[in-house]
Amino acid sequence: MPLSPEQQAEIDALRATPAPTLRAVAPGMERHLYVPQPVLDHGFVRVVDYMGDDAAICQAARVSYGKGTKSVQNDEGLIRYLMRHWHSTPFEMCEVKLHVKLPVFVARQWIRHRTANVNEYSARYSILDREFYIPAPEHINSQSKVNNQGRGELLSPEDSARVLEMLKADSTRAYDNYEAMIAEDGIGLARELARMNLPANVYTQWYWKVDLHNLFHFLRLRADAHAQYEIRVYAEEICKLVADWVPFAYRAFEDYRLGAVTLSAQMVEAMRRMLKGEEVTAENCGMSAREWREFMGVVDKS
Amino acid sequence: MPLSPEQQAEIDALRATPAPTLRAVAPGMERHLYVPQPVLDHGFVRVVDYMGDDAAICQAARVSYGKGTKSVQNDEGLIRYLMRHWHSTPFEMCEVKLHVKLPVFVARQWIRHRTANVNEYSARYSILDREFYIPAPEHINSQSKVNNQGRGELLSPEDSARVLEMLKADSTRAYDNYEAMIAEDGIGLARELARMNLPANVYTQWYWKVDLHNLFHFLRLRADAHAQYEIRVYAEEICKLVADWVPFAYRAFEDYRLGAVTLSAQMVEAMRRMLKGEEVTAENCGMSAREWREFMGVVDKS
Amino acid sequence: MPLSPEQQAEIDALRATPAPTLRAVAPGMERHLYVPQPVLDHGFVRVVDYMGDDAAICQAARVSYGKGTKSVQNDEGLIRYLMRHWHSTPFEMCEVKLHVKLPVFVARQWIRHRTANVNEYSARYSILDREFYIPAPEHINSQSKVNNQGRGELLSPEDSARVLEMLKADSTRAYDNYEAMIAEDGIGLARELARMNLPANVYTQWYWKVDLHNLFHFLRLRADAHAQYEIRVYAEEICKLVADWVPFAYRAFEDYRLGAVTLSAQMVEAMRRMLKGEEVTAENCGMSAREWREFMGVVDKS
Amino acid sequence: MPLSPEQQAEIDALRATPAPTLRAVAPGMERHLYVPQPVLDHGFVRVVDYMGDDAAICQAARVSYGKGTKSVQNDEGLIRYLMRHWHSTPFEMCEVKLHVKLPVFVARQWIRHRTANVNEYSARYSILDREFYIPAPEHINSQSKVNNQGRGELLSPEDSARVLEMLKADSTRAYDNYEAMIAEDGIGLARELARMNLPANVYTQWYWKVDLHNLFHFLRLRADAHAQYEIRVYAEEICKLVADWVPFAYRAFEDYRLGAVTLSAQMVEAMRRMLKGEEVTAENCGMSAREWREFMGVVDKS
Structure with missing residues (x-):
């Protein structure tokens, strides 16, 4: 996840200038703002903005005028009750905006979650970078025999090496030709056409904004052991951010969703x-x- | 819009304690936070939280690392371009959370806008206040002759007085009976049943959270001259808040939506x-x- | 649920004229088309249209060219697998359109399910009928002591009678005044204003269209023992329709959702x-x- | 768009067996059911199911018991009125389900329209075919000088030939290696990994279900002259289907959306x-x- 010096400088500038606000502030999340958390070989997740905190969930559940904390019924208890009984709307009152860099084949799974806002880097308008996901040898597995859409055992070192070689060679060649096609002093092909030559392990990036209820739904499916490794690592990184942002809600999510079991x-x-x-x-x-x-x-x- | 002293104290407490944040801050919106803007006889709109500002729209449109402002192409120009060409996703990157008090018949129109998050005060769980919308005489009109779902001329003072009398008497009686039915030391009827006796001019309240794109869609329809007066006044109040929050976006909205005309x-x-x-x-x-x-x-x- | 002779004639006409189609046909649902199933004292649910059947779920899951049935893996097995593992998108490929007549306070709960299409009878444009929900004595309960948003024991016959008296008297008076206010040769008040005098037990009606996945979500919450009786009876009636429409999917829904239990x-x-x-x-x-x-x-x- | 004999046989079987239904039938759409309309070099669009017709739009707008046609106000007039005044909910009462085969880079644009239901062919579970979009020479343009995300003039025959050569060679090599990697008696790499080697011009397919209002929104943006050619041809093909399905609604769409102009x-x-x-x-x-x-x-x- 190499940031250019300019990018790093932009991030540093944003982190250097706190401003006063009257809104709810989540200290655990402020620490993460703008800082990219590396994922895979070139990807990252970083929080660009957030709205609300644990108290905001309770405040909305009670439709109250102030912070919403009542002495009798503490906030964590209320949050756990809401989660256990599938009262989802109070969790929708928190929102987070992430900047994510990810391979296209991961982006294609991710976008199936439709209840979110997305702005993706446009390859019609701009030029994609020469960055491709090449899996580490310890994540190169055979097709599973028991689960038709999963991975089985590790490949042999020889097969693994052959796979890596093919992925690298094809990525390189595809990008060389992409560059040749769009070269402004060369062929000058329209970018919206040239991009079709790039394989699904090329990196893209987007701003992704989602409410906490729908984020939990995403995390339940994508931080699950059955999710593809390459999207699961993003989900796991986001779990850590959420745990720091809304610790009560995250713990309830762990107990009543992630660690829960549904019996028929x-x-x-x-x-x-x-x-x-x-x-x-x-x-x-x-x-x-x-x-x-x-x-x-x-x-x-x- | 009478706030109780406790409610006012809660609001004052929230406004008294700014905290530092690294997020985008919209100074024009900070001024409005938590303060109820009166609407109709007992209603209000107040901003409880917001995410993003004009710069955030540009930042998302460019999927950039920092604030997103480039010297060549200024932010307002980009925002106007996005609005004119129906690029809606960057506007979805701003979000606002409102606390609204409104008559039930207005709430029933409002909720038809489905792309928003809502937590309404529960009349199954809680007791509604004795507050009813009674229109001012200058808003009591006859059925329109030309538009089947609108208002025509003002009623005569006599007819207007009769209408007011009926609305007041029926509201009062309905609430008296509501109280009698739920009295804990009396009949003790379940609240979820007793509420059915209350007319559609009783006030309810909710937290309503929406992104800027969908808010503009709501405002275009509800701040329009053809919208019912009682919802239009809420829309107009929200327009003022948005103008202070994201002035570039709001001006573009005025020019390309509110003041625009579509020719077949x-x-x-x-x-x-x-x-x-x-x-x-x-x-x-x-x-x-x-x-x-x-x-x-x-x-x-x- | 009194249909006028004209309404009955319209329904009879629709049921009398089958036409050939090449689309998937669900015989169990054809039997129900257009026929109102009575709910509460004046309400009903009736199927106006539907799309898909059990086979359509499998066809979409396999993205196949034909009907999708493979010999090895039978359709019911696939449907149960999809339901158990939360693969929701194939269930979204079935759609149903219902015409529902229901009290306004039920409509207000119902509409909280946002992932559906709705056209409600307009009380700005038209005149509502003199029809109010008056609960049967065996459904008039006290406020629950253990669950703050539910019902407890039955009221005494005397209290129950008092409640019924109040509900009936207030409904009658409210409607009398509603009529007086909108009378075209009388006061002539705009309908959009007069409607505010009507209580929440007045009946409204709408067309409601939803996909099977979101319908199951609605049914899981509203056919549940904790749902308010007055919406639960609608959900239960819809359950019967769905059982006849997509029997495999409905059975899976019973086993993995309705009858299932989530353990923390x-x-x-x-x-x-x-x-x-x-x-x-x-x-x-x-x-x-x-x-x-x-x-x-x-x-x-x- | 080569269908295998088996696929053709499945389609023929479906078209050979009409069944009686009491639902609304749109004769113009029955003609198209299941038949693939070729798009680009290997793609297609075909209607798999539909719900509703022009009359169903009016029926929902009037929340009526029967077909909804009134003598005074004819259906087309009502539909044009609804379209002109942005009453979108009656159009949501029609639904269509399409089976589409399309290049991945087109699918990535298409999926940005979130208000639809999608089941895509799974490359985790199944093996993609050796089919790639290779543009015809008359669609190989340079990057536009005036519009940063569009196409300019045609490339010279020499440059065009070079582009075609690169696209073909890279697709072939990528697929050869994909096959080598997943070979069950060879390397046996997990399919969810191997797919990352395939470029964005590989064909995928999906079932896509959408209501008429959201379909019109899609068509307005994607049948527009500014849309990328490769998605526009799909939109244009769908326009023809819709014109045969709901002729009144489609004509209103042409007059008030496609051919309309918004003036600031x-x-x-x-x-x-x-x-x-x-x-x-x-x-x-x-x-x-x-x-x-x-x-x-x-x-x-x-």
């Missing part, structure tokens, strides 16, 4: 029978083989 | 013929009678 | 300890008192 | 002065140079 009607029934001492088996549980396997993972009687 | 294909054709000196009439213009009337309003050859 | 991280831990034979108590479980109570409801060791 | 407050003022015979010039018009140029294009006094 059949699983609830099976669990109850097991707790009563019955012998429940794949045969008498009323679940499919796949569901039973998932259930065994949950009860973990080891 | 037929109107463009008619205008061109008129500019060439042709005589264009209702008969030879290719428009319906209603469209021709609207077109005459636009060209205004008086 | 703490609850999962407690369950595992219990299954290993440990004694887990309110004191050593790491949950709040309220959470523990909820957990006891789930494990149901009775 | 300054332009309205200038037009009025011109119609009164005043000499209005770039100097005395109160517009920027760029706006004046745009205005001259509108008034077209030639």
Whole structure:
């Protein structure tokens, strides 16, 4: 994630000039403002702006005039109650704006989350940099045998090396030709056409703005073990930022979403029978083989 | 719009304690924070939080690292260009959170704008106040003869007085019975049931959070002369807040949306013929009678 | 739910004239088309149009050219897998359009689900009917002592009668005055103003169009035991329609959403300890008192 | 756009089996169902399902029980009125589902329209075909000198040939290596990784479902002369489908959106002065140079 000296200077300038505000301020988030957190080989996530804090969630839930804290019912308790009972609108009252640099194939997964605002760097208007995601050898896996859309074991060092070679050579050649095509004193091809030659591991960047409820939804799916590694590392980095921004809400999210488990009607029934001492088996549980396997993972009687 | 002393104290406390932030600060908006702007007889609008400023729009449009201002192309020029050419996503990068107190029948129109976040005061959980919108005599009009969903002339003073009498009497009686029904040491009816007795001029309140693009869309429709007076006054109050918050964007909105006119294909054709000196009439213009009337309003050859 | 003879004739006419189509047809839904299902005292739900069926969900999940059924993996299995693993987009490929007549206070809860299309009967343009929701005595409850936004026990017959009397008298008087205010040969008040005198139990109606994923979300919240009775009966009626429309998807919804239970991280831990034979108590479980109570409801060791 | 014999057979089977329905049927759209309309060198658009017709727009606008046609006010007049006055919700009551095959760089522009439902072919799960968009020589232009995100003149035949050569060679090599990497009896790399080597001119496909209001918004921006050629051809093909589906609504869209012009407050003022015979010039018009140029294009006094 190499920032140019100019970029670093712009960031430093922004961090050097605090100004007074009457709005809610989240000290944990102020520390992160503008600072890029490196992700993958050339990517980053950085907070550009935010609105609200834990208290703002409570304030909206109570539609109150002031800060909203009441002595009887503390803020954390209220936040946990709201999260547990799927009252999502108070969490929508916090908003965050991120600047993200990421490979195009990650961006294509990310954009499927539609309830967010996006401004992407325009390759019709501007020239993309010569930056491509090349996975580290420890993340080059074979196609999974059990999960049709996941990764299995690591490739052998030889196969891994061949993959790296192909990715690097093709990226380089594609970018060389991209440059040749758009050269203003050369071919001068329209940028909106030339960009089509670039592979999906080229880096793009965007401003992405989302409310906390929808961000939690994104994080639940993308910080999950089943998410593709290359998007999961972004989600994990964002988790850290959110934990510093709204610590009560983040802890409730960990307990009631990230670390939670949903049991189907059949699983609830099976669990109850097991707790009563019955012998429940794949045969008498009323679940499919796949569901039973998932259930065994949950009860973990080891 | 009577605030209780406790509410006023809460607001004063919030305004008394500025804190440093590294985020973009809009001085024009800081002045308004938390202060209720009175609307109608008991309503108000007040800014509770905001994100971004004019520079943030440009920064997002350029996906830049710093503040985004370039010497060549000034910020206002860019903002006007974006507005004129319907590039809406950079305006989505600003966000505002309002606390609004409004009659239920206004709230029912307002909520039709779905691209916003809302937390409304819950009449299942809490007790509504004895506050009803009673229109001033100068806003009591007859049904329009020309526009089926608008107002015509003022009512006569006698009819106006009868209307006021009915509205006041029915509101009072409805609230008396609401109170009797929910009285904890009386009937004790569930609040979620008792609320059904209250008429649509009772006041409710909510936190409403929206991005600038969608807010402009709301304002274009609701600050329009055809909007119902009772929602228009809220829109007009919000217009003033936005003008102080993002002055460049607001001016562009005035020029390219509020004060702009859309000509149909037929109107463009008619205008061109008129500019060439042709005589264009209702008969030879290719428009319906209603469209021709609207077109005459636009060209205004008086 | 009294339909006028004209309305009934219009519905009969629509049901009398089938036409051939090449689109996916759901026989279970064709039976319901246009027929109002009564809800509450004057309300109804009726299907006006629909798009897709169970096969359409699979077809979209596979992005296939034809019907999408493959021999190996049957459609129901795929649908259950999609539901269990929160793959929501294939369910968005089915759409339904309902015509609903409902009290305004129910409409106000309903509209909070924003991901839907709505056209409501306009009381600015038209005149509302003299129809009010008056609850049956067996649904007139006191405010709950344990749940601040729910109902407790039934009222005494005397209190119940007083409530009914107030609701009826106030509705009648409000409508009488509404009529007097808008009378064209009388006061002639603008309809957009007169409507404010009507209480929240007056009936309105709308066309509501929603995709199956968002409909399931609505049903999960509103067919739930904690939802207010007056909206729950609408949700339950819609559940029956959906069960006939997309039987595989509906069954998956029952098993993985309606009948499912989400366990927090703490609850999962407690369950595992219990299954290993440990004694887990309110004191050593790491949950709040309220959470523990909820957990006891789930494990149901009775 | 080569369909395999199996695909063609699946489509033929669907078209061969009409079934009776009580829903609204649009004969103009039935003709198009399932049939792929070729776009670009390997792409297509085909209608997979639709909901509603012109009458359904009126029915929703009137919230009526039957078909909604009233003798006095004909359907087309109502539709034109709704379109002219930005009443968008009745148009949301029609829905269409398309199956589209398109290059990835087009898909990336397209997906920016968020108010739609999408299921894309998964390159984590499946293998992409060896199909790449290679522009025809008559669409290979230089970067525009006047519009920073558009195309200028055609390239010389020599430069054009060089571009084609590079695009073809790089696509071929990238796909060869993609195949080598995922070969099940070879390297066996996970598909979610291998896909990153494919350039943005590779074809993908998706099911895209959208309501008519949002579709019109998409078409207004993407069938516009300023849209990139490669997405415009898709928009133009969809325009033809919509014209056959809802002819009244489409004609209103042409007159009030596609062929319409929005004049800024300054332009309205200038037009009025011109119609009164005043000499209005770039100097005395109160517009920027760029706006004046745009205005001259509108008034077209030639």
